[in-house]
Amino acid sequence: VAVLGTALGSGHIRLLKRYCDAVCLLLDGDEAGRRRANEVLELFVAEQLDVRVATLPKGEDPAELLKRAGGEALRALIDKAPNAWDHKLQVVTEGIDLARDTHRAHAALEEMLTLLARVPRGTPSGYTVQLKQQQMLTRLAHRFRVDEATLRQRLKEMRHQRTSRPAKVTGSTVSEESPRELSLIEREFLELLILGDAVSSQVATTVAPEELEHPAAQQLLMAARELLAEGKVPSFDALMLRVEDSQLKFVLADVAEAAEAKADVTEAAPQERLSKLVERLGTRRAEAQSRRVIADLESQRYAEEEEAEALRRLVQEQRARQGISAPTDG
Structure with a gap:
């Protein structure tokens, strides 16, 4: 090599x-x-x-x-x-x-x-x-x-x-010796991204970079989209060749190793895993929006009428996520 x-x-x-x-x-x-x-x-x-x-x-x-x-x-x-x-x-x-x-x-x-x-x-x-x-x-x-x-x-x-020894932090990344952990959602995203099949292309186009929190996951998604723009399917090998940063290569290798270890015990098909991933990302996005609304309400940034409307939407969204039907008259 x-x-x-x-x-x-x-x-x-x-x-x-x-x-x-x-x-x-x-x-x-x-x-x-x-x-x-x-x-x-x-x-x-x-x-x-x-x-x-x-x-x-x-x-x-x-x-x-x-x-x-x-x-x-x-x-x-x-x-x-x-x-x-x-x-x-x-x-x-x-x-x-x-x-x-x-x-x-x-x-x-x-x-x-x-x-x-x-x-x-x-x-x-x-x-x-x-x-x-x-x-x-x-x-x-x-x-x-x-x-x-x-x-x-x-x-x-x-x-x-x-x-x-404490982990060394520089800017938004952590040193390779003690890398910041990917979330479970981001790990699932990267495992699907490196499959090298139709699901890899789907996940690269379905998930937006701003929906991912880890900088490495965001950069790998952008690299996958570059491959798609060139008519190439994202895969582990293609991404390893595409990225130059050693930390990104480390993340890829780590995810690939973990995916291989659990391959025999994962029963869900890739397409099913992608559907669940999109659902979880949607839930996380909605929860983040709710937290922003609550913060705005607590800081009294809304006018009186806007505050009432924001509260109404917040209750509706929380009911929908919990599967609770809206109350009816009578």
């Missing part, structure tokens, strides 16, 4: 997990490529996707290596690529005298423990992960000449700091 300059995020890695069990990371051999490989390791570790890192000759990219040495050289490089932990340890300790340069050695050890702290706990593959962590802690204790119990305590502190 070619990254093509895209900022790799958790959503991309979750998408990769649907198609493979292991990844070999192969980025340019210059300083920027090495640094980027080091950065994305945490994402792979957090998603528990097995990753190895092939280090290209300094200054070369994959195409240059293929041209110079051929496919066999590239395959050999991939075959001997170390796993994420070994690569990280090699990078953080490069050029450091661990016995004498105590400051840099401490910084390198903290980097390794930070990577370990990213691994989620309590997962189905928990035993295997815990075993690997135990092996790495033992290696680190031996390599840095630190008591293993001390490392274990420091790792526990780092995990606690991660779980107690």
Whole structure:
């Protein structure tokens, strides 16, 4: 898979997990490529996707290596690529005298423990992960000449700091590490939008952007409408290619994964789900309008006659939503 300059995020890695069990990371051999490989390791570790890192000759990219040495050289490089932990340890300790340069050695050890702290706990593959962590802690204790119990305590502190850290909010969006949740209605909308059939086209034209509250859902709807304008049917693959923002790709991958997980237990047909979605959106729209009317009444923005008419309409709308017939004379 070619990254093509895209900022790799958790959503991309979750998408990769649907198609493979292991990844070999192969980025340019210059300083920027090495640094980027080091950065994305945490994402792979957090998603528990097995990753190895092939280090290209300094200054070369994959195409240059293929041209110079051929496919066999590239395959050999991939075959001997170390796993994420070994690569990280090699990078953080490069050029450091661990016995004498105590400051840099401490910084390198903290980097390794930070990577370990990213691994989620309590997962189905928990035993295997815990075993690997135990092996790495033992290696680190031996390599840095630190008591293993001390490392274990420091790792526990780092995990606690991660779980107690508040979500970072910027403007109307939340960082990818703790994304703002989609509402149930918006999730249902996106699940129907990525089906790639007639219902996808219907939902894209039936639902208006202002009926969606989450910015990501609004932007994905606009992208779907762009596809329709070009004569293309919205689908998961088409939308992944259309959008460039990594947060939007993350949302798409997350929704697709959830939809696949519940596919076997969802009995309603897509058309039926669309009808219910439109009904729920209509109810939400009416409730929002009622709240605005009530707010206007409380702030006394209406003239006396307008206030009476607004109250009458408000009662009628609430009766209609609750299925209550209007009172009759007598």
